[in-house]
Amino acid sequence: MQTIFIVLLMNIWSNGEPEMIQYGTSILSESFATRINCEKKLETLSKDQNLIRENGISGITRRNIVYRYYDKDEKITQEYSCLEVNFKNVHE
Numbered sequence: 001m002q003t004i005f006i007v008l009l010m011n012i013w014s015n016g017e018p019e020m021i022q023y024g025t026s027i028l029s030e031s032f033a034t035r036i037n038c039e040k041k042l043e044t045l046s047k048d049q050n051l052i053r054e055n056g057i058s059g060i061t062r063r064n065i066v067y068r069y070y071d072k073d074e075k076i077t078q079e080y081s082c083l084e085v086n087f088k089n090v091h092e
Contacts, residue, residue: 002086002088004085004087005031005035005083006032006083007030007038007042008081009080010078011077011078012077031085035064035082035084039064039082042066042082043065045080046067046080050069052067052069054066054067064081064082065082067079068080
């Protein structure tokens with residue numbers, strides 16, 4: 001099993017439902033071997049976008065950095081985060 005990390009950009013609808021707008025290597029042409037490297041890319045992408053850096057929860061106990069944009073009603077409308085992808089090569 002191999003793990004990579006990819007940047008995930010989401011719009012959050014008014015009902016709280018997330019919608020992926022960009023993710024993975026097909027859009028951003030990058031994947032990262034560690035969450036730290038992925039989060040460094042997030043920091044670069046979020047610069048000058050009025051995003052708030054917060055701690056998010058990924059899975060049950062894992063903490064990660066997320067960048068969020070809040071509207072005037074203090075609802076999250078966008079979120080940038082790292083997505084952990086685990087995959088197995090079927091040819092092994």
